[in-house]
Amino acid sequence: MQADCFVRQYRQTTEWGVLSKDELNRIDDVAVCRIFEAGRGVFRDDDPCRGIYYVTSGLVGIRKSDPQGNSVILWRLAFPGNTxxxxxxxxxxxxxxGAEALETSTICFVSAAVVRDVLKKNPVLEHRFLQSAARALGEAEEVYFENVTQSVRTRLAHVLSIFKDHNGRTDDDGALVLELPLTWRNISALIGVRPESLSRVIRKLDEEGWAHFSGRTVVVRDFDRLMGEIGPDGRV
Amino acid sequence: MQADCFVRQYRQTTEWGVLSKDELNRIDDVAVCRIFEAGRGVFRDDDPCRGIYYVTSGLVGIRKSDPQGNSVILWRLAFPGNTxxxxxxxxxxxxxxGAEALETSTICFVSAAVVRDVLKKNPVLEHRFLQSAARALGEAEEVYFENVTQSVRTRLAHVLSIFKDHNGRTDDDGALVLELPLTWRNISALIGVRPESLSRVIRKLDEEGWAHFSGRTVVVRDFDRLMGEIGPDGRV
DNA sequence: CGCCAGGTTGATTTCGCTCAAGCAATGTGG
DNA sequence: CCACATTGCTTGAGCGAAATCAACCTGGCG
Structure with missing residues (x-):
């Protein structure tokens, strides 16, 4: 056994949670775990899918580019626990x-054959995946909708709220403190704008007193108020 | 039996195709078919999902709006055969x-309980749905990507290509003739721009000789060339 | 007949992109 | 240890696409 990535998730509410401890152990037995330094590629665009990658630690980004290779955006982030x-x-x-480690990350690979085998033996897992695919589809709609509809400012706030959930601290004054795990460059790619545009928005938010930005540290005075101000409905 | 909407799909490659004729008949027995006049709502945003709607004829649009009800876009079209x-x-x-009939449409409703029951008895159908959800997810990515990346002109061309597949005729000169089933207003909502912007793009395309627009009739001189001109590098 | 929704057109503004320069931190080789 | 490249980030000037505001035109339709 190389690791216990999957077993460790036993109690978590991942889809995998429906499997028995034995089955998870079996997966761990065949899983191949590797450490990827920041910047290292995990798989590339158009690569055939040989299996799944389970993120144990770190942060991984999925990039998309059009057929010509231009206009690369950061399509999605994968946090520990994500597949x-x-x-x-x-x-x-x-x-x-294409997937790329944004921080040093531990990633476990499970071959397609094994996954298919497990799925075949566990219709319940399949059902879970169906549910979760259906939800993901809904999520995708929202993300799309937001990106078409909303301003850069709003989208930035949304990204901040993602990191609030993952890294957020609250300091003595009750202000939200974030240590962003991404470069601004990557965040701009995530939002789908040029770094320059993001930079200007940041400066404005700072000038207007909503938050203070220095390096990758962000201090948001009143997060709820910011969200309320930005999406008049409070929904980002 | 009220209708034969589902049985009729027996040979089609819909996901439902994996069911036996008997099972499809059973669904038809409990399906409730109604005719919706153009403009009539089928279900609304945030309504609980009581079942599925199978479009037998006509054209249905799914609209999305933010919680305030502003900035409505036409998210998706449902043609006959779609669920x-x-x-x-x-x-x-x-x-x-929210769903709304864009033309007079026949729509068959099947309650959630029935659908779940059928799914439970047919793991193969569930597997199909999983596959198709996974594909839909991929599609969603592409659509998203296109709408963020491409110009109004390009997106209009893509909408036209959708109607080419559904309504397209070719006249004596080999030109593509389309009778659009949507108002320009709705098309602009589908593309995600203001009607004025779309109007200007249309005029330009006409002036430049790519196509002739009059009312809802569009005649495209050389469709492939238009797509070629617009597609390869993404921008015009 | 007047009303009204769909559509057009023009003037103006806003937003984000492009191009271009500059700066600070980090790294690297001599 | 310094000279130099590299990388991430900032700032400015100008541009272009689409939004916004506003007027007006048209063809149903009560």
């Missing part, structure tokens, strides 16, 4: 984006 | 958009 490559595996497609 | 409401049903969520 990559499940969608193409289920759909029988190639990877639609 | 609405499957995603929220599987995800156990509410509807994420």
């Amino acid at each position: 990559l490559g499940l969608r193409p595996l289920l759909a029988g497609e190639k990877h639609r984006g | 609405l409401g499957l995603r929220p049903l599987l995800a156990g969520e509410k509807h994420r958009g």
Whole structure:
């Protein structure tokens, strides 16, 4: 056994949680875990999908580029506990984006054959995946909708709220303190704008007193008020 | 039996195709078919999902709006043969958009209980749905990507290509003739721009000789060339 | 007949992109 | 240890696409 990435998730509410401890152990037995330095690629766009990647630690980004390779955006972030490559595996497609470690990350690989085998033996897991695919589809709609509809400012706030959930601290004054795990460059790619545009928005937010930005540290005075001000409905 | 909407799909490659004729008949027995005049609502945003809607004829649009009701876009079109409401049903969520008949349409409703029952008895159908959800997820990515990346002109061309597949005729000169089933207003909502902007793009395309627009009739001189001109590098 | 929704057109503004320069921190080789 | 490149970030000037505001035109339709 190389690791215990999956077993450790036993109690978590991941889809995998429906499997028995034995089954999870079996997966861990065949899982291949590797450490990827920041910047290292995990798989590339259009690569055939050979299996799934389970993120144990660190942070991984999925990038997408148009057929010519230009206009690269950061499509999605994968935090510890997330699984990559499940969608193409289920759909029988190639990877639609390239994955790259944004921080030093531990990633466990499980081959497609094993996954399919486990799925076949566990219809319940399949059902879970169906549910979660359906939810993901809904999420995708929201993300799309937001990005078409909302301003850069709003989208930035949304990204901040993601990191609030993952890294957020609250300091003595009750202000939200974030230590961003991404460069601003990457955040701009995540939002889908040029770094320059993001930079200007940041300066404005700072000038207007909503938050203070220095390096990758962000201090938000009153997060709820910011969200309220930005999406008059409070929904980002 | 009220209708034969589902049985009629027997040979089609819909996901439902994996069911036996008997099972499809059973669904038809409990399906409730109604005719919706153009403009009539089928279900609304945030309505709980009580079942699925199968479009037999006509054209249905799914609209999305933010919680205030502003900035409505036409999120998706449902042509005959398409099923609405499957995603929220599987995800156990509410509807994420409102559906409205854009033309007079026949729509068959099947309650959630029946769908779940059928799914339980047919793991193969469930597997199909999983595959198709996974593919839909990939599609969603592409659509998103296109709408963020491409110009109004390009997106209009893509909308035209959708109607080419559904309504397209070729006249004596080999030109593509389309009779659009949507108002320009709705098309602009589908593309996600203001009607004025679309109007200007149309005029330009006409002036430049790519196509002739009069009312809802569009005649495209050389469709492939238009797509070629617009597609390869993404920008015009 | 007047009303009204769909559509057009023009003038103006806003937003984000492009191009271009500059700066600070980090790294690297001599 | 210094000279130099590299990388991430900032700032400015100008541009172009689409939004906004506003007027007006048209063809149903009560």
